[in-house]
Amino acid sequence: MTDRNGPGDLYDPRNGDEPIRLGRWEIDGEPSEPARTNEFAIYLVESGSGIFWADASTFPFGPGSLLCFVPYQHLRFVPEGRVRGQVVRFHANFLCVETFHAEVGCSGALFNDPYGPPSVELDDATKAEVAGLLDRLRREDARRDLAYGEAMLALLKVVLILATRIKASRAGACGPDAATAARHPILAELRALIEEHYRTIHSPAEYAKRLHVTPKTLGRLVREHFGTTPTDLIRSRILIHAKWQLLHTLKPVKEVAREVGFGDELYFSRLFKKATGYSPTFFRAFETEIRGGSNLSMSSAEAPILPPAESPDT
Template sequence: MARAPETLYDPRNGDLSLKVTDWTLALDAEAPTRTNYFTIYWVRSGSGTFWADSGSYPFTAPALLFFVPYQYVRFAPTGPVEGVGVQFHANFLCIETYHEEVGCNGVLFNDLYGAPVVGLDGRHDREVGDLIGHIRRELTEGGLAHAEALLSYLKVFLIRATRLKRDQQGAAREAPAGRFPPDLTALRDLIETHYRKWHAPAEYAEALQADPKGLGKAVKAHLGKTLTELIRDRILKHAKWDLLHTLKPVKQVAHELGYTDELYFSRLFKRATGHSPAFFREYETAIRGGKNLSMPLPLPSIPLPPSDAQNIRSPAKES
């Protein structure tokens, strides 16, 4: 797998913590850059398949697609695709901090057991267009309470999308063809309980008294990824949280996730994010000014610049 090109948000370079751009995708398009923004693509026309890390998912316009920071993303469109990209960094809105208020963490973003896609009907497609239009105008025109207005529009956008996805998940569970098999429901519960110690698919198959190959096929059919990839994604979700929000040494994070070899864990993390655990923590801590950590930590030596009018500064509490 070729390494994706990379563009990381850095306020020290004057980068905006929230931006909206037109998005097009041709048949021969390269993969989008790996970024540390939360990214939403509003697909207005076109269809195809996309990969979010190892998971593959179909999409057809109109739809919303959701991607987390440092994720490897690529597309295989069936024809030209057009839409709009909305990107925001945790400096603007940290969805983990606002989980209860916005509710999108684990539904739109970081949903290991579902597709990061929300289909849109005509009414919801128009509503998405209106909200993105409000954000674009506010970014262009500014004015009184500029950051607060942008934050409000983005929150409404995420809340509407979260409600819509939950409705769609509920409808899918009611349809016989879309029901989550009992084995996969039990598998999800086992992974959430044992991912720190059980890293091999065979351990889960044994606990479920299931045929390993059959279980693997069911995971692939319903979740778009292999069981090995699903377990790995859960481990990495935990690792990212610890590295961002605690002062635990990398060796301790690895050990608590069942890895006695810190170097092996670091290679696993770098394959998934493009960076070592140490860089991931140090870089994000620097650009967030240390507000992501649960206790004080000597920050990297490169200071953040004073507040700049070009940078969107949000009143939101950062993670």
């Protein structure tokens, strides 16, 4: 698979782009930064190890890691030697993760969870099963027999369901809050506070005060267990909300900025562009146009980041 470069990195069906792309993933010992795209991405690590950055968060990966990334995300891989694997990229026009969330809760387990690593560690049997499903996806894509698109969609859903089940089972029956608390009790309190106040409180020092710890202690805990800083953790939650509102409502950018606590629309726009590579205005207009407005038919409620309860202007 050859990555597209420059503005053309964005999937655009008007250019004949396919809504799903499959291929091999190889890094020969040097740091790698895949082109930023507007597609979801799933990387299956077959061999090799290293660390990766997803925006400002950093995590390790190794053989059997399934890495799950969201559109417009900045990625960087630093391998320890040679890394080999498979990658699938798909746009919401192929599978809308937010809609699929209602079925299996993958938005929050695999994608759009600022409180956990965007990865799942597969055992040997499941790794072989996922690799087999990806092979079948490639064969369907190559042959293009009758209803191949429906077959590919079904196969991709099975991959996501398997990964979601594994991650949910490891979170335990008590859910993600208990899993967060298991890492450190303060982190569960922090998660609850951020979910309640991210639209009005942006200061890590204020969260530290409410948790009765020093900002330095909070920073250390967040870095050790979430792979990021308190500032970037709060910012990630803000951006999940902002992207949802920009995609699924017609609220003016100024109103979306106010919703997440920014009275200065220009400051919010700079923050959004730094995080996604594009301005809020372009992000909304471009995605709405290439989706034919289908994104606006969805609920305008907050972006779902938790599993279900059962279980260019550039």
